[in-house]
Amino acid sequence: MSRAVRGKQTFRLPADLLRSLADYASRRRVSQASVVEAALASHLSPDGADRLEAALARRLDRLTRQAERLERHVTISNETLALFVRFWLTSVPPLPDSAQAAAQAKGRERFEGFVETLGRRLAKGRTFAEEITQDLEQDHATRS
Numbered sequence: 709m710s711r712a713v714r715g716k717q718t719f720r721l722p723a724d725l726l727r728s729l730a731d732y733a734s735r736r737r738v739s740q741a742s743v744v745e746a747a748l749a750s751h752l753s754p755d756g757a758d759r760l761e762a763a764l765a766r767r768l769d770r771l772t773r774q775a776e777r778l779e780r781h782v783t784i785s786n787e788t789l790a791l792f793v794r795f796w797l798t799s800v801p802p803l804p805d806s807a808q809a810a811a812q813a814k815g816r817e818r819f820e821g822f823v824e825t826l827g828r829r830l831a832k833g834r835t836f837a838e839e840i841t842q843d844l845e846q847d848h849a850t851r852s
Contacts, residue, residue: 733740803811
């Protein structure tokens with residue numbers, strides 16, 4: 709069994725870096741020397757930059773996919789709202805002038821209730837889509 713030749717070197721490190729090194733080594737249950745050795749080997753490795761670039765590329769790809777999903781969801785939401793508004797505007801007859809004031813007052817009251825309900829739902833953290841999915845799953849389970 710051959711042993712690698714090892715040398716000894718003394719370094720002075722800032723106190724906060726020493727604490728971080730000690731904490732890290734303790735959490736990993738390894739010696740501080742092995743942590744320093746691995747860090748130096750990684751830093752001085754010729755492919756270290758390639759590994760870092762690959763890791764960054766993976767993260768950027770993941771962020772790109774997440775942004776694309778968000779864009780798709782926003783597009784679907786906008787289309788859904790636009791179709792609903794168009795349907796509502798074409799199917800609801802206009803009110804006579806004598807009923808406009810009462811309808812506007814009722815509309816303000818309903819809108820305030822809507823905003824309050826929306827605020828409560830957002831505070832709960834559950835979405836309407838999640839509730840519908842859960843209701844459908846429960847309905848399917850009771851039919852089976």
